[in-house]
Amino acid sequence: MSDNATSARAGISSPEASLTLRVRFSEWIDRHSRQLFITPAVVMILIFSIFPLVASLIIAFSRIRLRGGGYSVRFVGFDNFSKQIFGSEQFHFLGTFAPISALGWVFGLGVLGLVLFWLFKYATAKFTVLGFLGRVITASMAVGLAFMFAATLLSGKPFGTLGTTLFYVFVGCGIQFLIGLGLAFLCSQPIRGRNFFRVVFFIPMMITPIGVGYAFRMMADTTKGPFSPLWKWVGWGDFTWATDPWAARIFIVVADSWQWIPFIFIVLLAALENVPRDFVEAAQVDGASSREIFFDITWPQIVPVAATVMLIRVIEAFKIVDLPNIMTSGGPGIATESMSLHSLFAWRSLDLGQSSAVAYLLLFVTVVTCVSFFNLIVVGRMRANG
Amino acid sequence: MAERTLMERLFEPAQIGHMPVGTKIVVYSLLLFWTAFVLFPIYWVFITSFKSAVDVNSGPVYLPFIDFKPSLHAWKELFVFDWEDTLKAYTNSIIISLFATALSVLIGSMAAYALARIEYAPKFGSILIFVLSMIAAFVGVGVYGVDWRLACAVAVAVFFFLIKALGRFYAARLGNGDILFWMISQRILAPVVVVVPIYMMFQSVGLLDTHLAIILTYAVVNLPIVIWLMYDFFKSIPIELEESAQLDGATRLLTFFDIVLPLSKAGLAATTLLVMILAWNEYLLALFLSTSKAQTMPILVAAMNAGERGILWWNMSVVIVVMIIPVVVMAIILQRFIAKGMLLGAVKG
Amino acid sequence: MTVVLNQITKSFGAAKVLHELDLEVHEGEFLVLLGASGSGKSTALRMIAGLESVTGGSISIDGRDVTNELPKNRNVAMVFQSYALYPHKTVGENIGYPLKIARLGKSEIEDQVRDVADQVQLTDYLDRYPRQLSGGQRQRVALARAMVRRPAVFLMDEPLSNLDAKLRGHMRAELKHMQQQLGITTIYVTHDQVEAMTLAHRVALLEMGKLQQLASPKSIYDDPETLFVAQFIGSPPMNVAKGSLDGGVFALGDDRIGTGKSLSSPDAVLGLRAEDCRVVEAGAGKIRAKLYANELIGDHTLVTAETASGMFSIKAEKEFDAPMNAAIGIDFDPEKLYLFDGSSGARMR
Ligand SMILES: Nc1ncnc2c1ncn2[C@@H]1O[C@H](COP(=O)(O)OP(=O)(O)OP(=O)(O)O)[C@@H](O)[C@H]1O
């Protein structure tokens, strides 16, 4: 087909369009461009993402020994996982369990009740098997986590890396969203120097997390850091935050926020600036206050962007590893150790099975959280907005 | 007109669109506070790089020339005594982030373009068969110690055989949206989930601690971002431009490079910058994949901590400053693009 | 070159948008595809260009079956409604793009571009970018880019609809002149009947993907085959009245109108063009009516009158004036009236 087609192009007198090697080659490329465009990406993802994912799963179900130059692999079933959840590593992953205190029971049963009510409402309203199944998974994870916190934090014992990771994700992302939105809103006002603020606020995102970690270690130093006179003045001169679990966790959240608020800020700012001026002006003419304008007009317009940006932020937040590694090495004890760091430490001690098991548990929690977030909040919102 | 109270005068606009004085004060103080919060740690790192050990250890000093006498000793140490290590890490970082970014942006935007413009409909059954035969191969290699080359060959053969044999019996197909979601969702994988097998893979082909290994890994890790951002850019280009080129006789490849890419400059700039920053700052994967030859800057920074004398903050600060200067300069120049680029992606989700 | 569509159908999923379309375009002809929005004009044109796949039937250009050819192998040029000029290329590069793809020499391209630019009076603008041109100039660039290839067929999809009314009139004349000079077969899509009437050698009227009539502008106006065609063409649209026909006498309310034909039908439609009607004294004329509105258009007054079966528009002298609600009569030459079957819409002769 290509032969007579090329020569049939009358009008344009293409010199010797007939079957030179080059023409044939470009015709071939053109005919296979469908595959050509997408294959590299697919192959790369298969090799560097899917294959490792499957291999990791196999490792998570095995005990691996390094022998000479090679490995020996023994299949051990769920051993690695059960060790994390029920066995000798439970304190590390879930936390040190104590008999659940009264407060713990109230909290755990409260969450259970809420979740059951929510499921019941869904089941009686618009029931689909898949939707229900998804909600059951979300609900069981929520209840499981609630009881985990009930048996550890609320009963006076420390929680493990799972709890720490969730702390980073939910508290950290929550703070970051509020501040990011606030800054974006301020910067979207008609003020002078907007560009200056925009550029300055964006800078932390550029800085390597390692650098952020060390910079904040300096900041937080109560004896030699820049704020040490202040600490002395309030009487905390000899307080070392690195030995207090909550102070350490909060400090990591502060550093993480410093680094990531710019991302939320810059996207929300762009979204705010994209809200058509006429809407706002029409409302101003109608005499709406700025608060009403924000909640009735601006906010609904940026919700989709906000949801997406938070989804991305949550996904990245689950991976947190650099900051705790640099700032505290996971200490004091395991108080600031995230699941990624937990997995990294397991790998350092050459326990590959445990390392992969923790990584998979992280993946599971991330996926359930993100899918729930997406399906329940983003999609729900979209439906509500028509 | 009635007398306005002080509060009213402070917080009610004189005119629509004008900001009352009181609000203005609040807004500016908040913004300036945040500016200080953002800049102070950077400033501190910067001046620390000019401090001597005494300046650091004897409590905080804040202002160069006034509080303390800046010295270049830390800079000297890094650039004179440790010149080779620094230079090596720096060039490694540059090479790796440049090539990884280029590769990622090229492959990612080609895939994004394909998904935006060409219809794909892979059969669901074929994918299932593919996955199953690959898993069988892995189990064969991992558990039973079959040679991996043999296992792969057998798996591919089995795959094609089954497709031919069973192809007629299933019809369910996936669409572009599913492929797009599959590719973007790879971003959810934390590096720790995949890095151990990647490590083993590179070890078995002898590529550990080489540029190539890190470049390939970085490229794939950032592929979802490229695809996600560029997909919406390509979607927003009027399709008539490409159709017109097609009618004029341009091939798809030519259309892509001659028409589509030049029109997505803003998106490309944002994506490139973002990926470059991520690659430049990446730590965990580099920690696994490089031991000495291919060490990048973040590893060098982290390694500053290893001495017995505790952390040498002044040296550490120098390395951090050296690391952040290029990205910050680049980002300040290009930050407008970033916002635009990310917004496009984010709006569509 | 001729273009022949043979029983062309097109479906998007379950929706059938073109129904067994037969069309033969003669050598050098200017054929206009006219139809309301969504009638499938663009789809048909894009199928000829090869931008849309063919569901059924075949297309041949110059005797060669091109149903499954790629667009670039059909030797057609297309002018898009949005012009589809490449924003990152200058006017000269835009016009020369098809030649560049055909790998012509630099000087040859330059000569031909200059030639064509001369014809459309763009010589002074060759170094500008499309965004620096006015709408009319952009339109001419698009035209020049199509002309430079000397294609077998010109395809134009509402090329004038983005221009203001005055410029549209001007460009219409230009287009007609150009097409006559070049003698290239042209298929032109529009929803504007004035464009269709003034430009076309023949008009093909499409409705809901079905060809209603294919005829010269004059005969499609004077001799519509269906009620739809009659009402679509002409401004104001043809007056129609429902009634019954008994032995050649049309019953419109209490009026009995002799048609001069011996036809009978319980359900018939009478059609009359506004310019064929005359306003007369009440009681005189063939139809009784009540004056509803007068509009002075310029060279005439458009009178709207309420009859027993809906409104009638009548072109009267510009001096015509009468009070609202005055009783009037409408008179006309029975030769000039059209009769249609009430249920099928087919013309009754
Ligand atoms: N890609 C598509 N997928 C599904 N339906 C389509 C597609 N393209 C066109 N259609 C439908 O086909 C019908 C004809 O569309 P087409 O664009 O040909 O109309 P048109 O006559 O050119 O209208 P207009 O004057 O508005 O341009 C419409 O009902 C449209 O909704």
Ligand SMILES: [Mg+2]
């Ligand atoms: Mg159209």
